[in-house]
Amino acid sequence: MFESILITIATAATPLLIASIGELVVERSGVLNLGVEGMMVMGAVTGFGVTLATGSPWLGIFAAIAVGALFSLLFGFLTLTLVTNQVATGLALTLLGLGLSGMLGEGFVGQPGIKLGNLYIPYLSDLPVIGRLIFGQDPVFYLSVLLTVAVAWFLFRTRAGLTLRSVGDNHGSAHALGINVIGIRYLAVMFGGACAGLAGAYLSLVYTPQWIENMTAGRGWIALALVVFASWRPWRVLAGAYLFGAVSIGQLHAQALGIGVPSQLLSSLPYLATIVVLVLISRNRRLTMVNTPASLGRPFVPDR
Amino acid sequence: MRIELVKRPQHSALFSALSPFIALGLTLIAGAIMFSLLGKNPLEALYYYFVDPLTGLWDENNRWQLHELAVKAAPLILIAVGLSVCFLSNNWNIGAEGQFTIGAIVGSILPVMYPDLQSWIVLPLMLLMGMIGGAAYASVPAYLKARFNTNEILTSLMLVYVAQLFLDWLVRGPWRNPGGMNFPETRNFHEYAILPEVWSSSGRAHWGFVFALVAAVAAWFMLSRTLRGFEVKVLGQSPRAGRFAGFSASKMVFFAFIVSGALAGLAGISEVSGAIGQLRPTISPGYGFAAIIVAFLGRLNPLGIVAAGLILALSYLGGEAAQISIGVSDKVVRAFQGMILFFVLACDTLIHYRVRFVGAPAAKAAEVSQNV
Numbered sequence: 021m022f023e024s025i026l027i028t029i030a031t032a033a034t035p036l037l038i039a040s041i042g043e044l045v046v047e048r049s050g051v052l053n054l055g056v057e058g059m060m061v062m063g064a065v066t067g068f069g070v071t072l073a074t075g076s077p078w079l080g081i082f083a084a085i086a087v088g089a090l091f092s093l094l095f096g097f098l099t100l101t102l103v104t105n106q107v108a109t110g111l112a113l114t115l116l117g118l119g120l121s122g123m124l125g126e127g128f129v130g131q132p133g134i135k136l137g138n139l140y141i142p143y144l145s146d147l148p149v150i151g152r153l154i155f156g157q158d159p160v161f162y163l164s165v166l167l168t169v170a171v172a173w174f175l176f177r178t179r180a181g182l183t184l185r186s187v188g189d190n191h192g193s194a195h196a197l198g199i200n201v202i203g204i205r206y207l208a209v210m211f212g213g214a215c216a217g218l219a220g221a222y223l224s225l226v227y228t229p230q231w232i233e234n235m236t237a238g239r240g241w242i243a244l245a246l247v248v249f250a251s252w253r254p255w256r257v258l259a260g261a262y263l264f265g266a267v268s269i270g271q272l273h274a275q276a277l278g279i280g281v282p283s284q285l286l287s288s289l290p291y292l293a294t295i296v297v298l299v300l301i302s303r304n305r306r307l308t309m310v311n312t313p314a315s316l317g318r319p320f321v322p323d324r
Numbered sequence: 325m326r327i328e329l330v331k332r333p334q335h336s337a338l339f340s341a342l343s344p345f346i347a348l349g350l351t352l353i354a355g356a357i358m359f360s361l362l363g364k365n366p367l368e369a370l371y372y373y374f375v376d377p378l379t380g381l382w383d384e385n386n387r388w389q390l391h392e393l394a395v396k397a398a399p400l401i402l403i404a405v406g407l408s409v410c411f412l413s414n415n416w417n418i419g420a421e422g423q424f425t426i427g428a429i430v431g432s433i434l435p436v437m438y439p440d441l442q443s444w445i446v447l448p449l450m451l452l453m454g455m456i457g458g459a460a461y462a463s464v465p466a467y468l469k470a471r472f473n474t475n476e477i478l479t480s481l482m483l484v485y486v487a488q489l490f491l492d493w494l495v496r497g498p499w500r501n502p503g504g505m506n507f508p509e510t511r512n513f514h515e516y517a518i519l520p521e522v523w524s525s526s527g528r529a530h531w532g533f534v535f536a537l538v539a540a541v542a543a544w545f546m547l548s549r550t551l552r553g554f555e556v557k558v559l560g561q562s563p564r565a566g567r568f569a570g571f572s573a574s575k576m577v578f579f580a581f582i583v584s585g586a587l588a589g590l591a592g593i594s595e596v597s598g599a600i601g602q603l604r605p606t607i608s609p610g611y612g613f614a615a616i617i618v619a620f621l622g623r624l625n626p627l628g629i630v631a632a633g634l635i636l637a638l639s640y641l642g643g644e645a646a647q648i649s650i651g652v653s654d655k656v657v658r659a660f661q662g663m664i665l666f667f668v669l670a671c672d673t674l675i676h677y678r679v680r681f682v683g684a685p686a687a688k689a690a691e692v693s694q695n696v
Contacts, residue, residue, distance in 0.1 A: 054477065098666065101327050102673040107416055107477065109669050111616055116662025122655040233655075238485050245478045284493035291482040295468070298479060303472040321329055321677075 025269065026153055031227055033265025034164045035060075035219040039243035040250070040257045041164075041171050042215020047247055048175060049208035050188035050315035054110025055095050057240025058117020059213050063088045063220025065121040068128055068231040077136040081160070081221045088217015089210045091117065096209040100202050103319045114240070122233045133229030136160065158226050160218070165258075167215070172254035184208060188313035191320045201320060216240065238291065245294045249301050251311035260297075267293050329677040339674040344621055344628070346674075347667035348635070354663055364650055372649050373642030373660075389641065391527025395599050396640045398532035399424065399608070401633035402591035403615035405536070405543045406584030408624040412547070414560040415580040419465065419480030420588040421612025422487035423458040427589020428596040429491055430457025432603050435517035436499050436510045446516045450593055458589015459582045461487065466581035470574035476581075484612070492605045499603065510603040519598035530598030532591070537630065539587055544626040556580070588612065609640065610658065617665040623672075636661060 039056055046053050063084035071080030095113045098104045138158050139145070145156035175181040184204055187194045191201045223239070224231055242264060250256035271286040302308055355373070356366035377393060380386040403420045410417040431454030434446050464483060468474040492508075501511040519530045547553035559566035559576045566573060596607055618636050622629030643657035673679065 094666070098670055101329075102670055102679075103329060103677070104669040104673060108411075108620060108665075111418060112662060112665040112669060115613060115617065115665060116659065119655070119658030119660070119662040123653060123659045126653050126655055238482070241478060241481050245475075245482075248475060248478070282493050282497065284489040288486045288489045291485045294482050295474075295479050298474050299468055299472050302474045305473055308473070321331065 023150075023153055025273070027157065029262065029265040029269045030153075030157060030161055031265075032268050033261040034161050035222045035227060035239060036243050036246060036264055037164045037258060037261035038160075038167060038222065039216045039219035039240060040246040040261060041167050041254060042212040042219075043243055044247050044250070044252060044254060044257055045171060045175070045184070045215075046208050046212035047316055048188045048252060048313055049184050049205050050191055050313050050318065050320075051099065051205050051209055052106045052110065052317040053092065053095055053099075053113070053209060053212055054107060054244065055092070055113025055117065055240075056212075056216050056243050057236055057238070058114035059088045059091050059216035060117075060220035060223070060240045060243075061121045061234065061236045062091050062117045063217030064224040064235055065125040065128070065220075065231060066217070067221025068133060068224040069124065071134050071225060072128065072131060075134065077134055077225050080134075080225055081136070081218065084217040084221030085214045086217070088220065089214040092209050092213020092216070093206075095213075096206050100205050100209070100320075103321055106317050106319075118234060125231045125233065128231035129233070131231065133224065133231070135229040136225045160222050160226060163218075168254050168258050175254065185313070188315055191315045191318070195320075195322055201322065205320075216243075219243070242290065242294055245298055248308075249297050251301065251307060252313065253311070263297075264290060264293065326682045328680045328682050329673070330680055332676060332678055335675050339671075340623065343671035343674055344623060344632070344668060347621070347664065347671045350667045350671070351660070351664045354667075355660055358656070358659070359652070362652065362656075364652060368650060369646055369652060372646040372652075374638060376645045376649075377638055377641040388527040391523075391529035392641055393634065393637050394522075394529035394533040396637035397633045398530070398536045398598075399591035399595050399611040400615050400618050400636050401536035401630055402532070402539055402594070403584075403588045403612060404618035404622065404629045404633060405539045405626050406587035407615055407619040408622070408626060408629060409543060409547070409556060410580040410584045411619060412560045412624050413556045413576050413580045414563070415466075415469075415577055416477045417462060417465070417480050417581055417584050418477055418616060419462070419482075419484045419612070420584065420615055421608060421610065422480070422484035423462045423585040423588035424592035424595075424608055424612050425484075425487040425491050426461040427454040427458035427585075427592030428603065428607055429487075429494060429592075430454060430460075431589070431593030432510065432513075432596060435513040435597075436603065439511060439514060442514055442516050444516060447519065447597070450517060450597060451519075451590060454589045454593025455586040456589070458592060459586040462581040462585020462588070463578060466578045470577045476577075491603065491607070495603050495605055501602075508605050512602050513597060517597060518601060519594055528599075530594065532594030532598045535590060535594060536633070539590075540626040540630050543583075547626065552579075588615075614661055617661050617668075620665055620668050636664075639664075 039060055043056055066087040067080040067084035070083040071077045095109055098109045099106045136158050138156055141155045145152060175185060183199055187199060187201050187204050195201050223235060246257055246260040249260045268290045271289045275283045275286050352370060356370060359366040359369040377389050380390040407420060431450045434441060434450055465476045465480040468479050469476040495510055496508045499510045501509055519532060522529050522531060522534060547556060555571045558569060559571055559573055563573055596603060600607060614636055618629055618632045622632035639657055639660055643654045646652040647654045
């Protein structure tokens with residue numbers, strides 16, 4: 021019982037973690053992409069559709085990653101090349117993604133999905149208590165942890181990571197040093213898009229293997245909030261994602277037990293928790309001031 | 325080849341007028357391509373989207389379609405006018421859908437809970453309560469932003485989900501129609517609680533459309549002719565300059581959110597009392613989000629927003645017409661609307677920048693000549 025709850029928490033946390041880690045890299049490069057929800061839902065519909073057509077969840081996942089990255093290029097072209105307002109363009113990406121996915125996925129509604137299988141290592145996966153938790157989950161779960169480690173290492177232990185952070189903190193100086201600000205930001209935005217696509221595919225191939233319109237249900241926005249909550253640090257994103265996984269699974273269990281509280285109130289808990297957490301974090305102005313990438317959301321036109 | 329932006333010395337008046345039209349033209353082209361990919365005749369599809377609903381202009385028998393246009397445009401314009409005040413002052417309220425919902429709920433308290441109160445006073449009270457409800461709900465993210473520096477984009481959006489779940493609970497639980505065979509809906513509003521039609525002989529356009537026009541003109545006057553409007557724009561473009569002028573940024577947060585929340589709430593109660601006549605689990609096809617598109621398509625100018633609201637309303641009606649006549653899914657509408665916003669934002673670049681296409685060799689040459 022305890023083990024299976026922990027596993028479902030991991031399943032709920034994984035998409036949030038992947039999408040947030042992607043967005044964290046984007047924001048560290050100084051770009052605010054509010055289109056996470058739209059890229060995620062595009063990943064979800066692509067993953068489901070390709071899996072349905074080919075029978076292979078892996079192809080579905082790769083297609084979702086590719087579509088997420090391509091879709092984010094649309095945002096990149098507008099905000100980086102045409103220097104449009106990042107907030108408005110991110111919203112546009114979300115609205116377009118929700119609309120397009122609804123259109124593309126219309127034929128998938130009600131179709132049975134294919135679930136990505138879990139890992140099974142003989143003996144190890146059968147260990148009591150921790151066996152399934154550590155050795156018997158779906159492959160993307162391991163990927164998400166690996167991704168967190170990799171991003172933490174990249175951002176704070178490599179030269180390229182330092183360059184990316186410098187672009188996010190002061191794009192003017194980075195440009196003066198001969199760093200290709202726009203090129204780096206394009207790469208970061210595409211990485212964020214690929215992560216959001218993967219996170220979406222996880223929803224439609226692992227979390228609930230089916231296609232439902234708007235199935236991301238605000239998770240892209242929660243992922244954005246997690247980045248603020250984590251004050252732009254990868255390990256704190258991991259903690260935050262599991263906290264939110266626990267809240268959403270906790271409310272599902274509470275609904276199943278029927279504890280006399282309206283199910284709608286329980287369903288709104290993850291959203292209310294997001295607000296509470298954001299308030300707690302942002303009321304500490306010094307903490308947010310120190311950690312926020314200083315060029316976040318600011319337009320950049322190189323002087324030539 | 326590379327795209328380079330050259331800042332214009334002054335923003336181009338020509339392109340600020342033209343950019344919405346260029347954007348619409350590009351959307352039509354992209355839409356035509358999309359319909360061809362869906363295997364439909366693009367011209368026929370575009371006809372059903374953008375012309376068929378307008379046949380009422382010359383055809384007496386289709387006059388009702390113009391009324392439907394006004395019914396759809398009313399909430400879009402009301403919400404977008406409020407959002408323009410928000411966006412101009414650099415406050416990103418994207419939770420208008422939630423304020424719309426709460427406005428509808430609070431406005432419906434009288435006809436649902438006190439159905440025996442039947443008097444002419446009910447309707448004005450409902451509208452007032454709707455506005456107060458929307459404004460109160462919008463002041464939550466405003467308070468959190470002003471007091472704790474919390475990101476208003478995320479909080480206002482989260483409150484949308486909360487509001488929708490609250491409505492869902494109400495219509496399935498305490499407010500469910502006692503004589504309604506367990507359907508998730510409230511009792512039908514009595515006659516004193518119905519927002520009347522403007523021109524009942526030819527169609528069902530209700531007074532919400534008139535409210536929308538009044539709000540647009542009032543907001544236009546406020547923004548372009550009063551000190552408060554100047555304050556909105558100064559604080560939006562340069563908070564530092566605003567501080568020197570003695571304007572308070574945190575008061576502006578409340579002002580912007582309360583104005584837009586009140587208008588979204590008015591849109592909500594007008595929709596419920598004028599177009600639906602009861603509360604249901606879903607009362608909006610995403611007006612609160614489509615209004616963001618309307619606000620930008622109208623270039624954040626309340627008068628432009630009236631035109632933009634009519635265009636987006638047209639796309640809703642066209643979606644229905646195209647579904648019936650040529651079997652294009654109504655899901656296409658939202659994809660269409662998303663595209664409009666993209667093109668609008670891209671075209672707005674032309675206002676402030678001259679776009680140059682630089683071939684790779686030419687760029688090299690330019691660099692060399694600069695170095696010399």
